[in-house]
Amino acid sequence: MCSLRLEVEQAIGLKFPVKNGEAMIRFEESMEIPRGAEHLMKGMYQNPEEVKHGFQTLQQETANLLEILLPRRSRFREWVDQLPEQPREAETYIKDTSEQLHRQDQRLRQMEKELLIKLEDSGIQDLFPIPVGAFAQIGFQEPAVKLYLRPLGRLAEILQLNPEHLRSAVRLHYLVFLLLMEGLDFDGQGCKRNNDEKVLSKLTCYFTLRQIKGQSEEVVHCYSEWVKSWGGTGLLEAFPQQNSSEKIRAAMIFWRRGTNLTWEEVWEKVKLLDSEGFSDYRFSGGMRDHKFYN
DSSP states (O other), X not given: OHHHHHHHHHHHTEEOOEETTEESOEEEXXXXXXXXXXXXXXXXXXXXXXXXXXXXXXXXXXXXXXHHHHHHHHXXXXXXXXXXXXXXXXXXXXXXXXXXXXXXXXXXXXXXXXXXXXXXXXXXXXXXXXXXXXXXXXXXXXXXXXXXXXXXXXXXXXXXXXXXXXXXHHHHHHHHHHHHHHOEETTSOBOOOTTOHHHHHHHHHHHHHHHHXXXXXXXXXXXXXXXXXXXXXXXXXXXXXXXXXXXHHHHHXXXXXXXXXXXXXXXXXXXXHHHXXXXXXXXXXXXXXXXXXX
């Protein structure tokens, strides 16, 4: 955890507050099922017990059909070897069993139709979006996150994702989120900009994705699917690829310090700095003295 924290701090250009020589950050992993996760834990079936009962009924009705078919098949085999003594005997038998088969087939068709309606009402698209609070609880009094492992595991099961890869990507996401929300600049200046959750989420997804792109494609896929699950589809494409990491880091620092500015205003000003020779700029205390803030 310590090495991961230091790696993230270096990559983003922020650091967690320190108390008694230790970074003020706390992670907890819980087996609780929080509010908002109940639907996820059920999975794609809104009424799983009803669907299960439907399959049980079909199983029984199929068994009843076999009780008619198997003796009928056996009798026909006998008559292949030796014809029945009386044609009327075979005629009566075939008519009777045909009527039984017809009635049973009608019952099966009705049961199948009812079950199909229940299955059609239980699609994966009805599961999303999932409340993001189903996966973690953020502590605002101190930098803290409680990760809910059971909802994460259930999502991995439903979407057929590697649960360990998903867990590590989500853990990194919240580490980045806390750092952006509570971190200090390297010059020691404390800034808080947690009143704009949309921009925080965009920046979090951007820096998290940059961190995990060096890992396997499977980890990237797990992270992307998790972000989509709670409705964050557009967050992964929030910043065009041609925008350099340095420009986005600069905009992020300006945005955190300039609490009276929107992200759009900050981004326009960073583009102006770029035309003035932004590549020669460094992340130092001198940034707050720049005309950007005037």
